[in-house]
Amino acid sequence: MLIWLAEWLTQFESAFNVFSYLTMRAILSTLTALSIAILIGPAMIRWLQIMQIGQTVRNDGPESHLAKSGTPTMGGVLILAAVLTSSLLWADLSNRYVLVTLFVIASLGILGFVDDYRKVVRKDPNGLIARWKYFWQSVIAIAVAIFLYTHANIEAETSLIVPFFKDVLPQLGIFYIVVVYFTIVGTSNAVNLTDGLDGLAIVPTILVAGAFAIFAYVTGNVNFSEYLNIPFIPLTSELVIVCTAIVGAGLGFLWFNTYPAQVFMGDVGSLALGGTLGILAVLVRQEIVLIIMGGIFVVETLSVILQVGSYKLRGKRIFRMAPIHHHYELKGWPEPKVIVRFWIISLILVLVGLATLKLR
Template identity: 80%
Template sequence: MLVWLAEYLTQYYSAFNVFSYLTLRSILSILTALFISLFFGPKLIRKLQRMQIGQTVRDDGPESHFAKSGTPTMGGILILGAILCSTLLWADLTNKYVWVTVFVVAAFGLIGYVDDYRKVIRKDPKGLIAKWKYFWQSLVAIVVAFFLYSTSTLAAETALVVPFFKNVLPQLGLMYLLLTYFVIVGTSNAVNLTDGLDGLAIVPTILVAAAFAVIAYVTGNVNFSAYLHIPYIPMTDELVIVCTAIVGAGLGFLWFNTYPAQVFMGDVGSLALGAVLGIIAVLVRQEFVLFIMGGVFVMETVSVILQVGSYKLRGQRIFRMAPIHHHYELKGWPEPRVIVRFWIISIMLVLIGLATLKIR
C-alpha cells in the first residue's frame, strides 16, 4: 500500500524512491509488526482477561501446567493482525505470491479462531470437530494448490528441488497439487502440536521465517539463484516482506509469551503460522528444506503419531506423554529447560537448512 504511495510521490520528490528497495522495506516490515505487537499486546491481554477467555488445562498433563489454567489465550489474533498489517503496508500488492500468503494466513487463522471460540467461549472441550477442521484446512490448501498450478508459467514453479543435488529437478506435474496440500496442512498441524509450552512454538517459527526471508531473496534474484544453483522464480523476493513481518510479529508476541506466559497464541495463531510457513516453502520450492529447518515441528508430530500408533497396535505407550515436550517434563525437566533446549535444536536445524543451499 505504502509502496504505491511512494511510487506516486517519487515523481515529485526523488527521495521517496528509497522505499522501492527491498532491504529497507524488509526492515520496516519487521519494525512495524514488532511495534504493533508490543503496542496492542497489553491491550489485548487485558481485553481477554475481562472476557475471561482463558486456557483450559488437561487433567492428565504435567502438574506444573495447572497454574496456567485461566491464562488468556487466542493471542494469535495479535500475531496475525501484525503480520497482515505490516505485509499490506510494505509489500508490493501487485505480486500474486503476497496475496496467496495473505489468503492462507487469514483463512487458517479463521479456522483456528472458530476452534478457539468453541473451546474457550462456548466451553465446548472438543472445539471445532476434528473432521470439520481438517475439511476446511484441506479445502483452503486445495484451492491454493490449484490456483498456483493453474497460474504457473515457468517449469521451475512446479519442479521438486532436492537438497544437495543441483541437477536433480524433476517435474512434479499433478503431484504438485498433492505435495502442496500436504505441506500446508501438515505444517499447520505440526506447529499446532508444538504449541504446548511458553514460547516453544513461536521461536522456531521466527527462526524458520527468518531463514525463508533469505531463501526468498536469493530465489527471486537471478544472480544469486544462478550462483547457488537453485531455480530462479521471479517475484518470490517480495515474500521477504511477509517473512520479516512474521519475524517482527513473533518477536513482539514472544515479549508476552515467554516463560511464564502472559498469553497463549491458541489455534488461531498456531494453525495460521504453520500454514504460512508451508505455503512460503512451496512458493520458493524448498519443501525439503522446510522439513529440515522445521525439525522441531516434525519431531513433535512424529512423537504423536508413534504414541497413538503404538497404543493402538500394542496397547503400550512409547513416551510418558505426547507431544514429546510433555515427555521430558514428566521425566523431571523444568519447563524452561525443555523450551530453551528445543530452541537450540531449532537454531542448529535452521543453519543446516541454510547450508543446503550452498552444498550442492
C-alpha cells in the first residue's frame, strides 16, 4: 500500500525512491511487525486475562504443565495482526502471490480462532469437531491449489524442484493440485502439533520463514536464479515482504511466549502460520526443502502418527507421550532444555535447506 504512495511522492522528491527497493521494504516490514507485536502485546495479554481466556491443560500430560493452566491463549491473533498489517503496508498488493499468501494466513487464522473460541470461551474441551476442521482446511487448500494451477503462466510455476539435482525438474501437471493440497494442510497441522511448549513452535517458524525470504529473493531475481540453476519466477520476489513480516511478528510474539510463557498462540496462530509456510514453499517451488527445513514439524507429526498407529495395532505405545517433545519431558528433561535443543536442531536443518541452493 505504501509503495504506491511512495511512487507517487517520488515525482516531487526523489528520496522517496528508496522505498522502491525490496531490501529496504523487507527491513521496514520486519521492524513494523516487530513493533506492532511488542507494543500491543502487553495490552492484549491483560485483556485476555480479564476475559479469562486461558489455556486448558490436560490432566494426563506432564505434571509441570499443570501450572500453565489459565495462561492467556489465542495470542496468535497478535501475530496475524502484525503480519497482515505489515504486509499490507509494505508489499505490492497487485502481486497475486502476495494476495494468495495473505488469504491463506487470514482464512486459516479464522478457522483456528473458531476452534480456540469453542475451547476457551464456550468451554468445549474438543473445540471445533476434527472432521469439520479438516474439511475447512481442505476447502481452503483446494481453492488455493486450483487458483494457482489455473493462473500459472510459465512451466516453472508447476514444476517440482528436486534438491541437489539441477536438471531434475519434473512437470507436475494436474498432480500439482495434490501437492499444494497436502503441503498446506500437512504443514498447518504439523505446526499445530508442535505448539506444545513455550516458544517451541514459533522459533522454527521464524527460521523457516527467514529462509524462505532468501528463496523468494533469489527465485524472483533473474541473475541469482540463473547463477543458482533454479527456475526464475518473477512474482516470488515480493513474498520477501510477507516472510520478513512473519519473522518480525514471530520475534515480537517470542518476547512474551518465551519460557515461562505469558501467552500461548493457540490454534489461531499455529494453523495459520503452518499453512503460510506451506503456501510459501509452494510458491517458491521448494516443497521438498520445506520437509528438510521443517524437520522438527515433521518429526513431531510422525511421532503422533506412530504412537496412534502402534497403540491401535499392537496395544503398545512407542513413546511415553506424543508429540515427541512430551516424551523427552517425561524422561526428565527440563522444558527449557527440550525447547532450546529443538531450536538448535531446527537451525541446523534450515542451514541444510539453504545449502541446497548452491549444492546442485
